[in-house]
Ligand SMILES: Nc1ncnc2c1ncn2[C@@H]1O[C@H](COP(=O)(O)OP(=O)(O)OP(=O)(O)O)[C@@H](O)[C@H]1O
């Protein structure tokens with residue numbers, strides 16, 4: 001299950017389209033980091049709307065993605081966490097710590113635009 | 121009603137298959153989408169522990185029909201792996217022998233209504249959990 005990554009201006013958008021195995025998540029991590037370097041992207045959006053569960057491995061990998069991308073000076077936003085998935089994450093004891101989240105793609109893009117305006 | 125079903129778990133693909141089957145069975149038993157997600161998340165953690173620490177094992181689903189119309193789902197995650205030396209330590213939030221978050225087992229305990237773990241060094245681990253429909 002490959003995750004398509006779309007380049008829109010200086011933002012990369014990764015849209016998860018089905019349940020991902022651990023190997024798929026690790027593949028997404030390396031693909032995103034590679035592309036952020038290659039395109040000098042300023043921001044990354046990971047759309048998790050279609051993700052069936054967010055367990056400890058998925059959360060840890062998303063945190064790693066965000067931290068690695070931070071080292072390239074870019075921001076990561078997670079969008080589309082479904083209410084029941086969020087509820088299960090809380091019960092499990094998971095947080096996405098400092099990764100910003102947004103309701104949907106549009107909000108995620110607005111967040112990144114706002115951030116780049118405040119920085120520049 | 122429905123009989124027991126079992127899935128062999130030996131790869132990260134099987135972890136996905138196990139939680140998807142668990143979700144389908146939960147929905148079939150009348151659990152809400154939200155409860156089915158809690159169950160699927162718990163299965164994902166238990167099945168991943170099997171693959172990570174015991175390499176292979178099984179996840180068994182047992183639909184329950186209790187007295188007075190109570191409906192539940194029991195999940196048994198069993199392996200013949202190395203076992204756990206100190207179970208109470210393994211159940212503590214943040215304890216991991218593998219650099220994980222250490223939230224799997226304590227998290228599963230919170231996600232489900234009943235939780236039981238039996239583990240013996242050298243002979244394996246069995247985690248039995250149940251969720252009752254609200
Ligand atoms: N089936 C098992 N066989 C042997 N040891 C296990 C098994 N399941 C868990 N353990 C042990 O218990 C510890 C705690 O498990 P738990 O799932 O809570 O955390 P983790 O797997 O280390 O990290 P996380 O699940 O948060 O990614 C593990 O690190 C491991 O040492």
Ligand SMILES: [Mg+2]
Nearest residue numbers: 165169224225
């Ligand atoms: Mg675990």
